[in-house]
Amino acid sequence: MHIAIVGGGVTGLSAAWELQQRGIKFTLIEASDHWGGKVVSSKINLINNANFLVEGGPDTLITRKPEAWNLANELGMRDQMVNPGSETNGTYVLDHSVLYPIPVSASRFISTPLLTVRGKLRMLAEPFQPARRDYEDESLADFVRRRLGREALEKFIGPVLGGIYNTDPETQSIMVSSPVMREMEREGGGLVAGAALRAFRGRKKSGQKIPRFVSFKNGLQALTDELARQLKGDLRLNTRVERMSQNNNGYQIFTEDGTTVHADGVILAVLANQASALINDISPETSRRLSAIRHQNIGTLSLVYRKSDIPRQPVISGVMIPRREKRMIDAITFTSRKMPERSTEGYAVLRIFIGGGAPEMVEFGDEKLIEAVKRELAELLGISAAPQTWTAFRWQNGFPQADVGHLKRVDEIEKNLPPNLALAGSSYRGIAVPDCIRQGREAAEKLFHYTKEHKK
Ligand SMILES: Cc1cc2nc3c(=O)[nH]c(=O)nc-3n(C[C@H](O)[C@H](O)[C@H](O)COP(=O)(O)OP(=O)(O)OC[C@H]3O[C@@H](n4cnc5c(N)ncnc54)[C@H](O)[C@@H]3O)c2cc1C
Known part of the structure; x- marks a missing residue:
């Protein structure tokens, strides 16, 4: 056979x-x-001994789904796995052309101007919303609206989830992208209770401590x-x-x-x-x-800048850009902040995601592509310098919806x-x-x- x-x-x-x-x-x-x-890691070397490691596609693996962790262990790669951390501090969302930090702490949540008082109260009322316990599908947007309210969806949860899945939350199936959220609702009656229940169960489980995300030293x-x-x-x-x-x-x-x-x-x-x-x-x-x-275009660009060319501004580690903002790029990650060991002192590496809001970007030739990205970075982050070098990865009709x-x-x-x-x-x-x-x-x-x- x-x-x-x-x-x-x-x-x-x-x-x-x-x-x-x-x-x-x-x-x-x-x-x-x-x-x-799509798993592709690439080394960039500048003439003056500056080395960078960039990823074209995936850069981290979630261990809640254990298959990658298990496979790496079967292959004897335990010592090559690293914990990239899951720091969400410094992630911003673009709303009406203004960047707002995503409120990840209680104090940020209270003080953020991103949401109205009404929107915040609606989010806080999540535990009191009736729970859905069936297995029928719904869109990510419907789920978030139902549990956390319309503002939470429009202002930051939609852009974040839409960015992660390079998709429109209004059409994306929750059962494919985030079945865990529906499980939490089923088990605990809501997201807060479901998360607490999971944390409690997790604490009771003994054994090996596995990081929430892993990557590999060499990409x-x-x-x-x-x-x-x-x-x-x-x-x-x-x-x-x-x-x-x-x-x-x-x-x-x-x-x-x-x-x-x-x-x-x-x-x-x-x-x-x-x-x-x-x-x-x-x-x-x-x-x-x-x-x-349906399959959609997707691509990434990694750009290497001199640190001195990045304007001084609050520490930004990432930017999520909702489609309603009608920009040419979907998200920005400062990879040199996320994984500094992959960069060289004195430089900053940015990874730009393209293909969701403006699918045509993936079909642009190099010159047109870099010009469009430079324009976006100048307008969004005030970066007027040209990158020292850059590399792009593109997949036409390569991202399933x-x-x-x-x-x-x-x-x-x-x-x-x-x-x-x-x-x-x-x-x-x-x-x-x-x-x-x-x-x-x-x-x-x-x-x-x-x-x-x-x-x-
Ligand atoms: C930008 C980006 C970021 C991502 N980030 C993450 C992340 O951080 N974490 C995560 O877990 N996932 C992430 N993903 C998702 C994940 O990388 C992909 O879903 C996964 O790698 C797909 O693997 P695959 O083998 O199914 O498909 P592919 O990687 O598309 O492989 C299919 C292969 O089939 C070959 N092929 C196609 N047609 C033929 C043919 N006719 N004959 C022979 N060969 C053919 C292609 O050349 C290709 O090599 C990301 C994806 C992208 C694009």
């Missing part, structure tokens, strides 16, 4: 790892020249590089799959370079919009349903798949790296059971 995995991002690599643990032969096929997909790509290094199957880079066909014994996978791979089962670890094209010959109906999952009802649609798609074909990755059941690892491993498990049944 032989399984083919299409896509060598963290999902495909995790699927391969799981198959290897179960003793199944596999071929892992990746279109680009590197493993890891997140260390994880996918190590995964690829420890895989012993047939690994093919620079090989784009063009289409697939099904026969009695499994599948034929046709690649751009003219080779054909025969497999008893296939895991499609690519985005739904990419999987859609690949399985059109096998099931036009599934292909149509996959193409209905889980609209309300998404999980039901995925259930429907999966119900109609043959037992020897699996879909896995960020377009389906969660976008975070741990979600992708879980889905990759579950897909491998599904095909492992198929091979066992088939042998009988």
